Amino acid sequence: MATGSTGVSIVPSSSEVNTTIGSPINAAWRAMPAVYQSLKIPLTTVDQTSHTIGNEGMKVLKKLGDVSLSKYIDCGNSQIGPNAESYDVHLSIVSQLTANANGTTKLTTNLVASARPLAYAQEYSHCSSKGVLEAKIIDELNAVLAKK
Numbered sequence: 001m002a003t004g005s006t007g008v009s010i011v012p013s014s015s016e017v018n019t020t021i022g023s024p025i026n027a028a029w030r031a032m033p034a035v036y037q038s039l040k041i042p043l044t045t046v047d048q049t050s051h052t053i054g055n056e057g058m059k060v061l062k063k064l065g066d067v068s069l070s071k072y073i074d075c076g077n078s079q080i081g082p083n084a085e086s087y088d089v090h091l092s093i094v095s096q097l098t099a100n101a102n103g104t105t106k107l108t109t110n111l112v113a114s115a116r117p118l119a120y121a122q123e124y125s126h127c128s129s130k131g132v133l134e135a136k137i138i139d140e141l142n143a144v145l146a147k148k
Contacts, residue, residue, distance in 0.1 A: 008110030015111045019138050023145045025051060025099040028125075031144040032095065034117060038140050039133070040065025041093060054094030054109075055065070055069060075115040075127035083127075087115035088126060107141065109134045 021028050032053045036043055041064070042056045060069060062085055069075075069089055070082035080086060091113045097105040111134060114124035 005050045011013065015131065015134065016108060017111075017131065017134035017138075018106060020100065021097075021107050021138075021145070023103040023105060024103055025097050025105045028097050028105045028141060028147060031141055033098070034144050035137055035140040039136060041115060041136060045094060051097035052094060053096075054092070056092050057092060058091055058092050062086070064091070071131040073115075073127040073129055075109075075113070075125070080137060083115055083117075086118065088118050089115045093133060093137075107138065109137050113114050125137070 002117065005036040008070045010030065029048070029051050033046070036053065036055075041055050042058065043053060046053050062121060063069060064072060069084035069091075073084050073089070073091075075083035075089065077083060078086070080110070082086055093109065098108070102133055108117070112127045113127035115127050116122045116124045
């Protein structure tokens with residue numbers, strides 16, 4: 001008889017959103033820091049070689065900037081409302097730009113989130129993206145590029 005222990009690990013899945021931006025990659029890249037700043041996302045990754053920018057892991061409680069987390073992610077619900085509003089949330093949001101052959105730019109944004117109750121010693125569980133934050137990044141980027 002074999003003995004041992006088994007463990008279960010919940011790995012959050014990611015939400016990847018792709019879109020085409022009608023500007024060259026250099027213009028889009030110069031605009032990306034302003035996009036993240038406008039959404040109150042502190043930058044931990046800025047790689048000009050791979051055109052990757054974002055935050056690969058921040059703890060967030062209740063709001064991201066002035067916006068309730070439950071607008072961006074779904075972590076389930078409890079008796080007091082959306083868990084994203086009351087849980088300790090770990091959020092990663094990273095965008096990468098890739099030049100297209102026709103002079104446009106492909107924008108890929110990847111959001112990964114997990115959460116756990118503040119009051120209990122419990123593992124993080126998966127949260128799903130609602131696609132709103134990724135859409136805001138696209139809208140903000142287009143708005144910044146339109147001003148130039």
